[in-house]
Amino acid sequence: MITLAVYVLQGCSGTPKDDKANADSLNKTKDTSSNAAVTGGIAVTNDDAKFATDAANGGLAEVALGKLAQQKSVNEKVRDFGAMMVKDHSNAGAELADIAKAKNITLPAAVSADEQKKIDALAKKSVKDFDKAYIDAMEDGHNKALKLFQDEAQKGTDAALKAFASRTVAVVQKHLEAISEIRASMK
Numbered sequence: 377m378i379t380l381a382v383y384v385l386q387g388c389s390g391t392p393k394d395d396k397a398n399a400d401s402l403n404k405t406k407d408t409s410s411n412a413a414v415t416g417g418i419a420v421t422n423d424d425a426k427f428a429t430d431a432a433n434g435g436l437a438e439v440a441l442g443k444l445a446q447q448k449s450v451n452e453k454v455r456d457f458g459a460m461m462v463k464d465h466s467n468a469g470a471e472l473a474d475i476a477k478a479k480n481i482t483l484p485a486a487v488s489a490d491e492q493k494k495i496d497a498l499a500k501k502s503v504k505d506f507d508k509a510y511i512d513a514m515e516d517g518h519n520k521a522l523k524l525f526q527d528e529a530q531k532g533t534d535a536a537l538k539a540f541a542s543r544t545v546a547v548v549q550k551h552l553e554a555i556s557e558i559r560a561s562m563k
Contacts, residue, residue: 396433396488419479420534427528427537428476431544432483434521435472437491438465441513444499448506453558457514460554468544475536507562514555522548 420428438461445458476483487495494513501509525548528541 394489396429396484424532424534424537425481428481430524432472433488435465435469436487440495445510450503451507454507464547511559518548518552
C-alpha cells in the first residue's frame with residue numbers, strides 16, 4: 377500500500393501539461409519509427425506533427441485574440457482585423473484538422489498555457505492601452521507564424537502539410553501587411 381501511495385504521489389507531483397503539450401506527447405508516442413506496433417503509428421514524422429500542433433495552437437490563440445479585439449477595441453479597423461483573424465484562422469484550423477485526422481495527428485483542443493497567459497494579459501488591458509498591445513501581439517505572433525509556415529513549406533516531408541503551409545504563408549503575409557497599415561493609421 378505504501379509503495380502504491382508513493383507512486384501515485386510521484387505521478388501527481390509533476391507539472392500538469394497543457395493541451396498542446398499533451399498533443400505533442402501523444403504524437404511523439406505515435407511515431408512510426410519507434411512505436412508503430414503499439415499505437416498504430418502516425419502517418420508523418422515527429423517534425424511534421426510538431427508543426428501541426430504548433431500551427432493549431434497559434435491558430436486557436438489568434439481566434440481567441442480576434443474575438444477579444446472585436447469585444448474590447450474602440451477602433452473599427454482593429455475590430456475588423458479581429459473579425460478577419462477569427463474567420464481566416466478558423467478556416468485554416470478546420471483545414472489543418474482535416475489533414476491531421478487523415479494523418480493520425482493529435483491536435484490541441486485549447487490554447488497552450490503560454491498563449492493563455494498572453495490572452496489573459498491582453499484582456500486585462502484598459503481600453504486605452506488595448507489597441508497598441510493587440511497590434512504588438514499580432515505583429516509578433518504573425519512574424520513567428522510566418523517563419524513556422526515558411527519552414528514547413530520548405531523543409532516539411534509530408535506533402536499535404538507542405539501544401540497547407542505554402543498556401544497559408546500568403547495569408548499570414550496578408551495579415552502582417554494589414555496590421556502594419558493599422559499601426560501606421562494610428563500614429
